[in-house]
Amino acid sequence: xxxxxxxxxxxxxxxxxxxxxxxxxxxxxxxxxxxxxxxxxxxxxxxxxxxxxxxxxxxxxxxxxxxxxxxxxxxxxxxxxxxxxxxxxxxxxxxxxxxxxxxxxxxxxxxxxxxxxxxxxxxxxxxxxxxxxxxxxxxxxxx
Numbered sequence: 001x002x003x004x005x006x007x008x009x010x011x012x013x014x015x016x017x018x019x020x021x022x023x024x025x026x027x028x029x030x031x032x033x034x035x036x037x038x039x040x041x042x043x044x045x046x047x048x049x050x051x052x053x054x055x056x057x058x059x060x061x062x063x064x065x066x067x068x069x070x071x072x073x074x075x076x077x078x079x080x081x082x083x084x085x086x087x088x089x090x091x092x093x094x095x096x097x098x099x100x101x102x103x104x105x106x107x108x109x110x111x112x113x114x115x116x117x118x119x120x121x122x123x124x125x126x127x128x129x130x131x132x133x134x135x136x137x138x139x140x141x142x143x
Contacts, residue, residue: 003137007111037061046072049082057083115139 014033032053038044039062048058049072077084102109114137117125121141128136 003114003133003135007137011108011111032056035059042068042070045070045084049077049084052080052082055081055083057085059085059087061087063088113138113140117141119143 033051034053034056036048036051036056036058038048038058038060042060045058045060052058076082098107101107114135115125115128117128117139119141125139125141128139
């Protein structure tokens with residue numbers, strides 16, 4: 001959502017988002033990135049490699065759509081010493097680390113939460129996430 005992207009930029013992320021797997025709107029960028037994060041579909045993986053600097057890392061989060069097959073120039077990949085890393089969200093691993101970073105003030109948790117609703121309003125909280133993506137960043141349901 002635009003609210004999430006705006007907050008990410010405000011917190012220091014450089015965000016270039018595109019729904020087009022060919023990244024046509026990003027082709028004019030006159031720079032290379034140390035790290036590129038891509039999500040499904042898997043067809044976005046190969047085109048995103050061109051945005052990596054020498055030794056750059058492309059992280060792929062999630063399970064892609066389609067047959068999951070990707071194809072890219074292995075010689076270019078090798079010569080530029082690129083890395084492709086697979087990842088997925090693992091609450092058991094990430095959650096304790098996130099809590100430590102929140103307690104230390106590294107992650108500004110209060111700025112990430114856009115709505116707090118009590119448990120008896122849970123249906124409304126889920127509807128916020130579903131229907132009001134432009135304003136709902138993180139919706140918290142309290143007991």
